[in-house]
Amino acid sequence: xxxxxxxxxxxxxxxxxxxxxxxxxxxxxxxxxxxxxxxxxxxxxxxxxxxxxxxxxxxxxxxxxxxxxxxxxxxxxxxxxxxxxxxxxxxxxxxxxxxxxxxxxxxxxxxxxxxxxxxxxxxxxxxxxxxxxxxxxxxxxxxxxxxxxxxxxxxxxxxxxxxxxxxxxxxxxxxxxxxxxxxxxxxxxxxxxxxxxxxxxxxxxxxxxxxxxxxxxxxxxxxxxxxxxxxxxxxxxxxxxxxxxxxxxxxxxxxxxxxxxxxxxxxxxxxxxxxxxxxxxxxxxxxxxxxxxxxxxxxxxxxxxxx
Amino acid sequence: xxxxxxxxxxxxxxxxxxxxxxxxxxxxxxxxxxxxxxxxxxxxxxxxxxxxxxxxxxxxxxxxxxxxxxxxxxxxxxxxxxxxxxxxxxxxxxxxxxxxxxxxxxxxxxxxxxxxxxxxxxxxxxxxxxxxxxxxxxxxxxxxxxxxxxxxxxxxxxxxxxxxxxxxxxxxxxxxxxxxxxxxxxxxxxxxxxxxxxxxxxxxxxxxxxxxxxxxxxxxxxxxxxxxxxxxxxxxxxxxxxxxxxxx
Numbered sequence: 360x361x362x363x364x365x366x367x368x369x370x371x372x373x374x375x376x377x378x379x380x381x382x383x384x385x386x387x388x389x390x391x392x393x394x395x396x397x398x399x400x401x402x403x404x405x406x407x408x409x410x411x412x413x414x415x416x417x418x419x420x421x422x423x424x425x426x427x428x429x430x431x432x433x434x435x436x437x438x439x440x441x442x443x444x445x446x447x448x449x450x451x452x453x454x455x456x457x458x459x460x461x462x463x464x465x466x467x468x469x470x471x472x473x474x475x476x477x478x479x480x481x482x483x484x485x486x487x488x489x490x491x492x493x494x495x496x497x498x499x500x501x502x503x504x505x506x507x508x509x510x511x512x513x514x515x516x517x518x519x520x521x522x523x524x525x526x527x528x529x530x531x532x533x534x535x536x537x538x539x540x541x542x543x544x545x546x547x548x549x550x551x552x553x554x555x556x557x558x559x560x561x562x563x564x565x566x567x568x569x570x571x572x573x574x575x576x577x578x579x580x581x582x583x584x585x586x587x588x589x590x591x592x593x594x595x596x597x598x599x600x601x602x603x604x605x606x607x608x609x610x611x612x613x614x615x616x617x618x619x620x621x622x623x624x625x626x627x628x629x630x631x632x633x634x635x636x637x638x639x640x641x642x643x644x645x646x647x648x649x650x651x652x653x654x655x656x657x658x659x660x661x662x663x664x665x666x
Numbered sequence: 667x668x669x670x671x672x673x674x675x676x677x678x679x680x681x682x683x684x685x686x687x688x689x690x691x692x693x694x695x696x697x698x699x700x701x702x703x704x705x706x707x708x709x710x711x712x713x714x715x716x717x718x719x720x721x722x723x724x725x726x727x728x729x730x731x732x733x734x735x736x737x738x739x740x741x742x743x744x745x746x747x748x749x750x751x752x753x754x755x756x757x758x759x760x761x762x763x764x765x766x767x768x769x770x771x772x773x774x775x776x777x778x779x780x781x782x783x784x785x786x787x788x789x790x791x792x793x794x795x796x797x798x799x800x801x802x803x804x805x806x807x808x809x810x811x812x813x814x815x816x817x818x819x820x821x822x823x824x825x826x827x828x829x830x831x832x833x834x835x836x837x838x839x840x841x842x843x844x845x846x847x848x849x850x851x852x853x854x855x856x857x858x859x860x861x862x863x864x865x866x867x868x869x870x871x872x873x874x875x876x877x878x879x880x881x882x883x884x885x886x887x888x889x890x891x892x893x894x895x896x897x898x899x900x901x902x903x904x905x906x907x908x909x910x911x912x913x914x
Contacts, residue, residue, distance in 0.1 A: 412754050414910055433754055440754040446747025450677040460755050462669045467756035507751065 363426025365390045365515050365546035366411060371420035373406050373570075380406040381417070382570035388548060388563075390425075390514070393541040395557035395564045396550040397650060403570035404550035405443055408519045412440055425515060432515075436467030439508035441518040447492045453503050454488035457510060464511025473512045481536050482506035483529070497524040505533070509540075516540065518549040522556065534560050554646045564646070566653050573653045582649045588623040589643075591615055592636040603629050607652065619652065670757060670765045678773060684735050687836070688777045692728030693784045695846075696721055700789045714792065721785030722801070722872040723845040728777030729809045730845075730865060731836045737770040737816030741828035744909060753910035762909060767813055774809035778802055793876065801875045808868050808889050814896035815864070821903045839865035864892040 366388040373381040381403040388394050396404045409415050411422055413429035424432035432438050447456060457478075479485050482505045487495070495503065501524040508516060522530045537560060541547050551557055557564050558578045566574040566581065574581050587607065594616045600609050605622030615638070620626040623641060630636055678684055699720045707713040743749050752762055782802060785791040793801070819831050840846050842856065843865025849857055860866045867888035874881040 414750070414753060434756050434758065436756045438754065442747070442750060442754065444747050445751040445754070447751070448677065448743060448748040449746060450680045451673070455673060455676070459669055459673045460757075463756045504751070507755070511756070 363423065364388060365392070365425055366548065367421075367423040368407070368411065369421045371407065371410055371422065372418045373403075373410055373415060374418045380570055381410065384420070384567075384571055386565060386572060386575075388546065390546050391541070391544055393537065393547045393560060393562050394549070395561035396548065396567055397552065397554065397557045397564055398550075398567035399552060402567045404567050405519050406570075407567070408440075408517050408548075408550055409442075412438065412442075412517060414442075434467060436464040436511050437513055438515050438517060439511055439513040440516070441504050441508045441521045443519045443523075445504055447495075447500060447503060449493055451492050452488070453484065453490050453492060453495070456492065456503070457488070457506060460507050461510045464513070467511075473510055478506055478510060481539070482509060483532060483536075498526065498529055501525055502529070505536075514545060516545055516547045516549075518547070520550055520552070522551070522553070530556075554650060558646045566650055568653065574649075578646055581653075582643065582646055587619055587621050587649075587652060588641055589617055589619055590623060590626055590630070590639070590641050591617040592630075592639045668761070668765065670761060671768060674765055674769045675772070678736050678739070678769060684732075688728050688732035688735060688773070689780050692724040692731070692777055692781050695727070696724040696781050696784050697788055699724075704789070717785065717789045717791050718793070718876050719848075719873060721781060721789065721791050722805075722876050723869050725778050725781045725785075725801075725805055726865065726869040726872060727836075727840050727845045728781050729774040729805055730812045730839055730868065732773045732777045733770050733809045733812035734816040734819070734835055735832050736773045737766055737813055738820040738823075738828050738832050740766055740817060740820035740909075741823055742825055744911075745825035750910040759909060763817075763904070766817065770813035770816060771806075771810065774806060774812075778805050778809075794878075797875065797878060801872055804875050804881055805868070805872050808871050811864050811868065811889050811893040811896060814893055814900055818896050818900035818903065821900055821907065839863060843869065845869055864889065867892070 364387050366386065368384060368386045371381050371384040372379065380401075384403070384407060386407075396407065398404050406415070410417050410420075411424060411429055413433055422429050425437050427435065427437070433440075447453075461475075473481075479488070483502050484499070484506050487499060487503065490499075492500075492503075501521070505518075505521065508518065522533055525533060534556065537547055537549075541562075549556075549561075562577065564574070564576065564578050564581055565572055593614050596611070596614065598616075600606055600616065600618055603618070603620075604625040605620040606618050606626055607621055608619035610617045610619075618626060627636075627641070700717050703720065704713045704716045707716055740749075749762065753759065779802070782798065786793075786798075815835075819835065820828055823831055842852075842860055843849075843863040844852070844860050845865055849860045849866065852860060867885045870885040871881045871889060874885060
């Protein structure tokens, strides 16, 4: 059992009516990794996370969580999760909710629970334990939900857009916590569409689009895999660059144009022949460029709602 | 005690509206109605009979409100995402359901007890000890029908509709089922409607016992039928629409 990977997904397919949310997805995550599931809204990240938690019944595929069936793994206290549509009960105090979930993990005979004082510091919920749930702010709720995911000290953490309600500072503190957890040997899998988070925190980035894995590797590998460059310079707004050789994408920021290109040489030659290039800058692809180049844009609109 | 049971019980007990509508209001109605209607009765025996009948009606009214109010809340817990959150902890789903049933059953008891105490000590209702106990027992057992109905409504309706349903169901069941006034006072057509309501048969169950006899077989059968029907439909709704589903 202890040699089983944290997560093993084979051929996972989930449909909502006619829409295919996850399409024959394969993914194996060994223990101890910190993995970002990266992709646009509707890519199938949440659906994958929910399937792994046993919250929905897939049309096809096999999933093992720490060697167990998803529901059995949750029941055994092996998994802590932060959901996108998770919530807290009304007419209860934060401490009571925490205590309830903590006891459920204790009864399940998991690896033990997190010492309370440490949990309070880690999740950043100091002073909130006596607070009624109904009196929490959005960011505070999010931190309490994180504390619920951590309270059983589960070996696998599944976090679905955990920082969506956090401000910049809370976000930074959150990721410091996550790095600490990874350091203690926890497996952390998080879905995000913040590229900087994936770049900074994850040992491994899995890019999901159209319900499939389109890239899988370290952030550096994914950037390198694109092999493209970005050419940016100041240009008159009426200029068009679609026909310039090598160009795969055009974005404007004020009067600065950024051209993504697969052949920087050819692109620059053509541009220079056409006139000057004030404020010219040429650099390697960012993770954002890499991900955008990987995502087939036409398919995004056909993906159904994420539940 | 099961931790989830204690947790849920505390949450409901903390709700001031719940305590007001299920314990305080029926107790006040018991005193008020007995003073008005009982006061018009010429003899002691008639006054006793009317006082006992009003007490039984208000015991039924309070217990119905408590059983419905405690269980319809499952809709709020679904809407807030709490049931979904619980689903990703080691707490078993069957326990979540069972605990709400147990809380609904237990919370019918304070309403029954308080109204009975008010009937005995404020209104002077005299019954043999065995009859008091039997009355509490049948009304407590009969409240199962409203626990089942509350779960059915809570599982079927979304948060807003469920919130409204608590009040509306309570009023309809009390007014048309003959708890606020005797069914005989209703017009002929509405009297027929009363006989189709579980609240009417629930109070009948208690009246039979308070009169010193057994509950009428018709009332027992009707309550068993309502309980089974509400329970079965609730279970089938729960199967079609899992507790952790976000919506739809």
